[in-house]
Amino acid sequence: MGEEVKVDKWGYEVNTSSDACISAINAYYHQLLIYGRERSVILEAPLRDQHCVLANILAAHFLCSADPSRAPLHIQAAKSRLQQASAYEKAVFDAVSCLISQDRDDDLALELHSKLLKDFPRDLVSLKRAQVFCFYMGRPDLSFNLVQQVLHENQNENYIYGMLAFSLLECGQMVDAEKAAKRGFEINKQDCWSQHALCHVLQYECRFKEAVEFMEECSSSWSLCSSFMLTHNWWHVSLCYLEGHSSIRKVLEVYDNYIWKELERPDAASAEVYLNALGLLLRVYVRGHAVVFEDRLKTLVSRLTDQSTWYIEWHLDLLTIWALASTGELVKTEALLQGLKSRLSRMSKKKQQTMQRGILLAEALYEYGRGNHIRALELLGPDFNANHCKMIGASDEQLDVFNELWYSMLLSTGQATKAIEVIEKQVKNREGVPFLWRLLERGYSMTGKQEARVAGEKAMALETSYFK
Template sequence: MKEERGKMEGGVKLDKWGYEVRTSSEACISSINAFYDQFLGYGRDRCVILEAAAHDKDCVLANILAAHLLNFSDPSRAPSFLEAAKANLEQATRYEKLVFDAVSYLGSKDRDDDVAVELHLKVLKEFPRDLASLKRAQVLCFYMGQPDLFLSLIRQVLPENEGDNYVYGMLSFALLEVGQMRDAEKAAKRGLEINKEDVWAQHALCHVFQYECKFKEAVQFMEGCASSWNSCLSFMLTHNWWHVALCYLEGNAPTQRVLELYDHHIWKELERADAAGEVYLNAVGLLLRLHVHGELDVLGDRLEILAGCLSDQANWNIEWHLDVMTVWALAKTGKFSKAEDLLNELKYRISRMGTKKQQSMQKGMQLAEALYAYGRGNDRQGLELLDSDFDACNYKIIGASDEQLEVFNQVWYTMLLNAGETMKAIEVIEKQIKKREGVPFMWRLLEKAYRLANRPEAGKANEKARALESAYF
């Protein structure tokens, strides 16, 4: 196939990937291509796909992509676009029909995620350059807690996309989520060589730096990229700043610097009319980290204000990960009945899932209940709700990366210490430090555990913590 964008072929045009789309409208195909870039680049202007449907009301691809977008932003409008796509499906190209099958299934009430992935795999087997379908597959695998599945998929299509920056950002994220940090770094840097403003590749590289405790390097890199985030979706903009704030926190920078980032780059974003509810994920995630680090006194009224917003049920059921942390924020600020309402809502949601999904989401429910106990100061109950060999990395099913999940490990360590399970705390903290030796906070936790156990190693842990605390910022 000659890959010439927008070439006319008797009512068929070629999209950005070089695949056939049934339309006679130049403006329609141009808007579809613009949507691809917005979708893959986490841009704010994804609604450009609605323009594609307006330019050609009969275009199946434009309509099904518009319906998918509206399912999240304005669900009442989605059905009309879905019906328009269905009405013209017989005249659609093979490519459009496969995309329609994959995307329309995502809105099914009884959706099986394995089937959803298989439908996207079917698209990519025939049309491997469709990186929008690849990105949807990545999101599916992320919420299934299966980065290895996506890594396998992306490796299948990589040979057809070696000149595209977007594929390397996705590859890097999959690699780091399965612990292949060296390869993840190489992939992210390759993507940035092609396009230094690729937000997802930037994000992936920061993950690598952060994991390796290169906090100063991570901050310098990300702050140098920040000007390219202004056109990003609210979630992506604030998520990248969340990473910066976390690097400052883990690198023992002054807490005030972390709070400034919260105020000016996370909380302030919620003032925008187009801010997404997912922004709360970054807000509460950062405040939970600060709390675990013993910084609750410096938060002022930030947690109380945030919990007030999270009391609004309009901010529930956006992300399971967000709901888990919302339960903690509500409990911590004394809004127990609201926290219990949310827990009951989560139980109801699970009851409506298929048997397979119900079983996998039980871990998410246990974590939410443990965070409720932790918020109420009932550490013993929190521990009883979690496995004795708890590892937050086994809870990817809530839709969180390893870096996002790490705070739940820290909550667990704290509950162990507070509940008098000192020897167990020493065991698991030592194990974690072997993975990441450069986090001052972890050495402080270990020092506390040693002192509670009257262990002489407390002095050495103190020395290590002091050395690291002065090493970064």
């Protein structure tokens, strides 16, 4: 490679003679790690050096979601120059090309990323890419293993501890997750992923006021974040207000001013905003605040019917099914549901088995949305646990609404004994959530148990303890 060898941000060799190409690649790394809005900067790299393998394969990966029709050109450009590529570039090419292939082998894609990180452990963007992949596989344990694999080589590096913290909290290790998130925040106060991970922990532990104060203090650093990260962090804030029994008007204010308002920005990614908007709307509906948000839901549904944001993410599709069904758009709902089933039928047998829970949840949300709670419960089954549905691409916190929905339907269909059994288990994990105690109070009352009064008193005490 001679004079054409340069090094990227990680210190790994890249076969290019263009400083501008390397600069664009490094800028792309930065954008990915900060969840920035300028990830398209990677398209500048192959313009500066059309033969650079790394530039082309990273551009192809970006285009697979941004503009899929343009990706094959860059894949072919990278493939045609592989013989001239560095060992690092070849490893990235192998891992990414497997990841974005039409008939992807998930196990092989993970294996190739693991090998890449073993040989080139300072590449935090490949770690991030692999962790995102694990997230959509519903395997936080594998995500944790990957970050552990490279942690020694990145002890004091920016962004590594946010990645560690999120994998830890998704594995239920909240104490260690909090330590990792705080370490990441110490290294870089602007690291939105460390901020986000710490909020997850505070929220799970019912430290709602502390979470809100922390996140609102950090919010000035989110203006350059992607539509997803910006609205997702505000989704967490609104959820803390909701779970901590703040005024519903406060939740409405966050929705209007910080989530929905993102759509006014010319570079907003609408699907990313809709995901967080729908996630919040379903929460408030389950908790009995439908009237307050009814007009907002109708406005959102009017944008979902054109199908432009269908089939981007399973999680978004499932929330869309609920929204469409609950507003009477049954023909559209059935079309989306059938489309998901069609996509499932084209998957490998192994993938079909994994995603079957996602389809059942989609069908249940359709029935729930149109008011058929008995059928929805039949679909979910007697041992439903939303945490077993991670493969739709959702965190435990995002999935928790489906558990709340299940509890509420059990009560609304008269299955109070079963509801009490499962809610009591959840209360042991999150004793500080007023809504859970209200559900228990309702269940105890339905079965004539004296514990109803105690549960009601507990709920009332909690409702006034966080936001006075």
